[in-house]
Amino acid sequence: xxxxxxxxxxxxxxxxxxxxxxxxxxxxxxxxxxxxxxxxxxxxxxxxxxxxxxxxxxxxxxxxxxxxxxxxxxxxxxxxxxxxxxxxxxxxxxxxxxxxxxxxxxxxxxxxxxxxxxxxxxxxxxxxxxxxxxxxxxxxxxxxxxxxxxxxxxxxxxxxxxxxxxxxxxxxxxxxxxxxxxxxxxxxxxxxxxxxxxxxxxxxxxxxxxxxxxxxxxxxxxxxxx
Numbered sequence: 001x002x003x004x005x006x007x008x009x010x011x012x013x014x015x016x017x018x019x020x021x022x023x024x025x026x027x028x029x030x031x032x033x034x035x036x037x038x039x040x041x042x043x044x045x046x047x048x049x050x051x052x053x054x055x056x057x058x059x060x061x062x063x064x065x066x067x068x069x070x071x072x073x074x075x076x077x078x079x080x081x082x083x084x085x086x087x088x089x090x091x092x093x094x095x096x097x098x099x100x101x102x103x104x105x106x107x108x109x110x111x112x113x114x115x116x117x118x119x120x121x122x123x124x125x126x127x128x129x130x131x132x133x134x135x136x137x138x139x140x141x142x143x144x145x146x147x148x149x150x151x152x153x154x155x156x157x158x159x160x161x162x163x164x165x166x167x168x169x170x171x172x173x174x175x176x177x178x179x180x181x182x183x184x185x186x187x188x189x190x191x192x193x194x195x196x197x198x199x200x201x202x203x204x205x206x207x208x209x210x211x212x213x214x215x216x217x218x219x220x221x222x223x224x225x226x
Contacts, residue, residue, distance in 0.1 A: 006071060006074070007074025007077075007078065008066050008067050008068075008069060008071075008074065010074070010078070010136060011066050011067070012067065014135055016157065017131075017153075017157070018063060019056065020128065021077070022058050022059040022077075024081055024085075025077065026055060026058060028080045028084075029058065030051075030053075032080075033076065034050050040065070044057075044061035044064075045057070081136060085125075085133060086196030086200070087125075088121070088125050088133050088196075089133070089137070090195050090196035090199065091124070092117070092139060093196070093199055095120075107140060108140055108142075109140055109142075111142070114141050114142065118130070118141065118145060118149060122149075122152070126156060127149060127153040127156045128153045128156050130153075131149050131150055131153040134146065134149065
């Protein structure tokens, strides 16, 4: 199952999308990891200014470390990417919570539910983003569905074309309407992202509370034993 895979396996599956993943979190990794990890920088980027690193240089270095078994680094990269796609995280949390409020305990999804979630998610966020999220976040789709999603994601990637430089003339009214539409979309996207980040924060806090409670319990048992 996906949830049992180490990060070295997950990122190996995601190699075709290495550029897209690290392009999304490039600044976060630089500010939150590279500037604080002298050993990592010395090992991979000796005499290279951090602000001059290409995305390929970064992805190659990180993937190499993760492939060699650095699970903590793999988790760091995955967490940053998921936070950058908080609206997709929110979508899955909302839908999976309808099946089980403790959605992180779901071991398998019924076939019809899986198909529904995949169809809606892909239509809203694109096959590539959904596939990356599914692998990193261990969504429990069947292997057959994952294989199909991967094929669609690869086809989507292959069909991407650079934006054309020349565009036809459009009226002022059309431009105004387009900008208003984009503003509405950005506002909705921001609200969804904040909801996703907030939910993840509370989930992490609950996890810490459980760990603390377990520690207190163990300390109490030791005290009684003494």
